[in-house]
Amino acid sequence: MTSTLSETERLASPPAFQQVSAGRKAKNALATVLVWLSFLIAVAPLVWVLYTVIANGIKRIPYTNWWSQDFGSVLSDEVGGGVLHAIIGTLEQGLMCAVISVPLGLLVAIYLVEYGRDTRLAKVTTFMVDILSGVPSIVAALFIYALWITTFGLPRSGFAVSLALVLLMIPVVVRSAEEMLRIVPDDLREASYALGVPKWKTIMKIVLPTAMSGIISGVMMALARVMGETAPLLVLVGYSAYVNWDLFGDNQASLPLLMNTERATNSMEPGSVGFDRIWGAALTLVIIIALINLIATVVSRLVAPKKK
Amino acid sequence: MRPGDRIFKNLSTGAGIFVVALIALIGIFLLVQAIPALGANEVNFLTSRIWETGDPTHLRFGILDLLLVTIYTSLVALIIAMPISLGIALFLTQYAPRRLARPFAYVVDLLAAVPSIIFGLWGILVLAPKMAPVSQWLNETLGFIPIFGTGNVFPNYSGTIFTAGVVLAVMLLPIITSLSREVFERTPTAHIEGALALGATRWEVIRTTVLPFGKAGYVGASMLGLGRALGETIALAVILYIPRGHFFDWSVFDGGATFASQIAANYAEFNNPTSAGAYIAAGLVLFVLTFAVNFAARTIIGERKAD
Numbered sequence: 080m081t082s083t084l085s086e087t088e089r090l091a092s093p094p095a096f097q098q099v100s101a102g103r104k105a106k107n108a109l110a111t112v113l114v115w116l117s118f119l120i121a122v123a124p125l126v127w128v129l130y131t132v133i134a135n136g137i138k139r140i141p142y143t144n145w146w147s148q149d150f151g152s153v154l155s156d157e158v159g160g161g162v163l164h165a166i167i168g169t170l171e172q173g174l175m176c177a178v179i180s181v182p183l184g185l186l187v188a189i190y191l192v193e194y195g196r197d198t199r200l201a202k203v204t205t206f207m208v209d210i211l212s213g214v215p216s217i218v219a220a221l222f223i224y225a226l227w228i229t230t231f232g233l234p235r236s237g238f239a240v241s242l243a244l245v246l247l248m249i250p251v252v253v254r255s256a257e258e259m260l261r262i263v264p265d266d267l268r269e270a271s272y273a274l275g276v277p278k279w280k281t282i283m284k285i286v287l288p289t290a291m292s293g294i295i296s297g298v299m300m301a302l303a304r305v306m307g308e309t310a311p312l313l314v315l316v317g318y319s320a321y322v323n324w325d326l327f328g329d330n331q332a333s334l335p336l337l338m339n340t341e342r343a344t345n346s347m348e349p350g351s352v353g354f355d356r357i358w359g360a361a362l363t364l365v366i367i368i369a370l371i372n373l374i375a376t377v378v379s380r381l382v383a384p385k386k387k
Numbered sequence: 388m389r390p391g392d393r394i395f396k397n398l399s400t401g402a403g404i405f406v407v408a409l410i411a412l413i414g415i416f417l418l419v420q421a422i423p424a425l426g427a428n429e430v431n432f433l434t435s436r437i438w439e440t441g442d443p444t445h446l447r448f449g450i451l452d453l454l455l456v457t458i459y460t461s462l463v464a465l466i467i468a469m470p471i472s473l474g475i476a477l478f479l480t481q482y483a484p485r486r487l488a489r490p491f492a493y494v495v496d497l498l499a500a501v502p503s504i505i506f507g508l509w510g511i512l513v514l515a516p517k518m519a520p521v522s523q524w525l526n527e528t529l530g531f532i533p534i535f536g537t538g539n540v541f542p543n544y545s546g547t548i549f550t551a552g553v554v555l556a557v558m559l560l561p562i563i564t565s566l567s568r569e570v571f572e573r574t575p576t577a578h579i580e581g582a583l584a585l586g587a588t589r590w591e592v593i594r595t596t597v598l599p600f601g602k603a604g605y606v607g608a609s610m611l612g613l614g615r616a617l618g619e620t621i622a623l624a625v626i627l628y629i630p631r632g633h634f635f636d637w638s639v640f641d642g643g644a645t646f647a648s649q650i651a652a653n654y655a656e657f658n659n660p661t662s663a664g665a666y667i668a669a670g671l672v673l674f675v676l677t678f679a680v681n682f683a684a685r686t687i688i689g690e691r692k693a694d
Contacts, residue, residue: 099586099588103588103591104588106588106590107588107589107590107591109590110589110590110593111482111589111590113474114474114477114478114481114482115478115482116474117470117471117472117473117474117475117478118474118475118478118479118483118491118495120471120474121471121475121495121498121557121560121564122494122495124498124557125494125497125498125501127509127513127514128501128505128506128509131509131513132505132509183402183405186398186399186401186402186403187399187402187403187405187406189399190399190400190402190403191403193399194396194399194400195400195403200400200403200404200407201403203407204403204404204406204407206685206689207406207407207409207410208406209681209685210410210678210681210682210685211406211409211410213611213614213615213618213677213678213680213681213684214410214413214618214674214677214678215617215618215619215620215647215673215674215677216618216620217618217620217646217647217650217651217670217673218413218417218618218670218673218674218677219413221417221650221666221667221670222412222413222416222417224657224663224667225416225417225419225420225667226412226416229420229660229663230416246409246413249406253406277389277391277392278392278395278396279389279391279392279394279395279396280391282395300500303500304500306502307501307502307503307504307505308502308503309502309503309504309620309621309651310620310621310647310650310651313621313651313654314650314651314654314657335502335504335621338504338505338508339504339621339625342508342625347512349512354512357508358508361502361504361505361508364502364505365501365505368500368502372500
């Protein structure tokens with residue numbers, strides 16, 4: 080372009096302008112390369128992990144018995160059977176966890192945004208929610224073990240797992256819901272108060288519905304996250320190769336627990352039964368998580384406030 | 388106040404108090420359950436490296452080795468993850484084309500959605516064999532440095548702290564990146580434009596405005612990552628090989644167990660309450676450790692936000 084500058088433009092350019100020195104140019108180029116490189120470094124394992132899961136998992140997924148049977152009737156080194164029992168466990172434990180943590184988390188968020196604004200308790204609560212989000216899942220599991228199994232004397236069960244997952248899900252729900260409630264304009268609340276609507280009704284009928292679409296996607300993301308948790312499963316429930324619908328008693332499988340059990344008991348030679356089962360289960364888990372995210376997107380679009 | 392309002396207010400305030408109480412409850416319950424086992428312990432809990440809890444009548448357990456491996460693994464992960472995260476955050480805020488910045492950020496966030504057991508299996512079954520030559524090379528050329536010396540599981544196994552650290556680093560990337568990105572985005576435009584007006588190159592703009600502005604946030608984000616690394620359970624339980632009778636000796640080619648992975652690997656011993664108490668004691672130490680790190684991280688980030 081510089082070669083085509085007209086005479087007037089050349090005169091207009093600042094006469095004191097100096098070229099960027101070679102050293103500075105080189106440093107700038109190096110930084111640019113490094114920064115691009117670090118992004119690619121982050122993308123590489125993601126692609127690699129996904130490729131591993133899909134390429135190895137695809138072998139068993141297409142068969143109907145993968146989705147309709149359990150491993151109860153097949154030997155541990157026998158091809159066949161399916162992960163229905165683990166899918167049931169994963170969904171049951173995840174849903175039970177959501178049933179407890181969504182109302183609780185929502186109430187905490189409502190307290191923080193609507194009632195506690197800038198009070199000392201609200202600040203402490205926000206801080207503790209942040210700390211709770213940093214509690215390792217194994218510690219949450221040990222806490223439920225100490226509470227549920229040692230203190231109350233109740234059996235290891237899928238429900239105990241749900242309780243441990245609640246600890247991990249609450250902070251995620253609170254944070255995303257809080258964020259969504261905060262961006263609801265105050266004009267809406269004030270208009271409602273001006274019409275004489277009580278505060279709780281304003282929250283239930285005006286504030287929550289406005290924020291609902293964002294809250295739903297936050298909840299679904301949190302749900303997808305806890306469904307992949309493994310540590311609480313080890314401590315709080317035993318693995319069963321059979322379908323077990325009972326959340327409150329006996330061993331119950333779930334996809335992460337199945338993967339860990341296969342890893343511990345079966346050969347991990349590529350192409351062996353255990354290897355195929357693990358990656359099949361991993362792909363199933365990824366598909367379920369992707370489906371939940373998809374549902375979240377669709378539902379949150381549907382309930383989003385209509386824009387003119 | 389109308390009754391409906393009172394109920395609703397108390398309900399939501401109660402939920403807030405419940406969350407605050409939850410943290411205290413976790414600490415109290417773990418402590419109460421740990422005391423009997425600590426009382427029955429035949430070696431010093433803090434300074435012993437032995438972990439033998441199979442026989443409930445002769446409990447011998449100390450956390451020194453767990454503590455060292457936990458911290459060492461986390462530091463290895465952090466040393467790998469911190470510069471890369473910084474690069475990604477700078478890429479997303481300063482370099483990526485504006486229209487693509489959001490989708491790119493989403494791609495990095497996807498890393499956080501992969502369940503950790505999948506990372507663990509990928510790490511030991513897929514990544515570890517590929518890393519063996521790298522480890523070999525490091526050991527041969529830099530082996531005179533104790534860090535790269537032949538460890539207690541090298542070269543027979545791939546379940547080393549090195550493999551674990553690399554996988555853990557990948558898991559930390561989205562956490563450190565997302566928070567740093569948020570901070571870097573808030574660099575005042577006037578500063579950036581000022582630097583540009585003075586003729587700074589893009590790198591000089593970053594060095595003189597973005598980095599000084601975002602430093603505290605980046606440090607806080609890295610500490611949050613550290614908290615996460617200290618507590619990571621199943622990925623490390625899957626990857627790290629526990630050699631019998633050999634303790635951690637500062638080589639990245641050592642195996643070993645972290646607090647979390649030790650508990651996860653020995654869940655079978657939870658059938659008797661005394662042995663379980665030993666693991667609960669270890670869990671309590673992990674809880675205190677992560678609490679302290681998260682507390683510090685949140686304080687750093689909170690201070691910055693208050694400005």
